[in-house]
Amino acid sequence: MTVEGTQRGSSWREYTDQGLSKVLAAALAAFVEKGYDGASIREIASRAGLSVPGLYHHYPSKQALLVGLTNAVMRELLDRSHAAVAEAGPTPGERFDAVIESLLRFHMYRREQAFVASRETRSMESESRKAYVALRDEQQEMLDDIVREGAAAGLFRTPFPEDASRAVVTMCVAVSTWYREDGPLSPDELVERYLAIARSTVGASD
Missing domain, CATH: 1.10.357.10 (Tetracycline Repressor, domain 2)
Structure with missing residues (x-):
């Protein structure tokens, strides 16, 4: 069966926002741009609009x-x-x-x-x-x-x-x-x- 012949209503085919928390979304952006080793906690916190202690409230490291x-x-x-x-x-x-x-x-x-x-x-x-x-x-x-x-x-x-x-x-x-x-x-x-x-x-x- 071709792709055109499949049902388009299938939820697994639908992609909208993944629903990541603002902290995980900030980590994703930093890891994509700089890699895990190059991204700092301070930068991730800034991207998330949080202080470093505020970020640690959500994730300890x-x-x-x-x-x-x-x-x-x-x-x-x-x-x-x-x-x-x-x-x-x-x-x-x-x-x-x-x-x-x-x-x-x-x-x-x-x-x-x-x-x-x-x-x-x-x-x-x-x-x-x-x-x-x-x-x-x-x-x-x-x-x-x-x-x-x-x-x-x-x-x-x-x-x-x-x-x-x-x-x-x-x-x-x-x-x-x-x-x-x-x-x-x-x-x-x-x-x-x-x-x-x-x-x-x-x-x-x-």
Whole structure:
């Protein structure tokens, strides 16, 4: 089914303001511009219109800001992916398309959040990194299960289901590093093109 043929009322396809608190929104802007190491608590507080003690009332450290932001990013992505699968048809191909479209739209419309979460995993303390990676693995496993099921049923011809699934997710995540709203492809056109590439990667039957 083409993107044009899908239902446009689906909430997981709709992107408005993420609803970040003013503190997390300020941290996001600072991390995008200067990176985690380059952004100071004082600067984040200023962007949020708070004093440093006022910021600490909400988050006790810069690390807590990073954890709060990256958790919000992953929770939203997982919620949207689960909603996409719930709305999809029962076949592995339909569920595969739904997850891929969700990943692509998220990494277009939440590209700054996704970019910071991906880049700054290295800046997380050990326990926080483990918790974040567990959420990221949950997203990956969602697609892995679908691709394995499709391969077992002969609907996906790839001899390497897990590798193909990882390759497709990596492609979708990378969209956040280069997509621009004023670029040559509209969101629907990009989804259509990358769905074709993703289906080819797993060897989806027509």
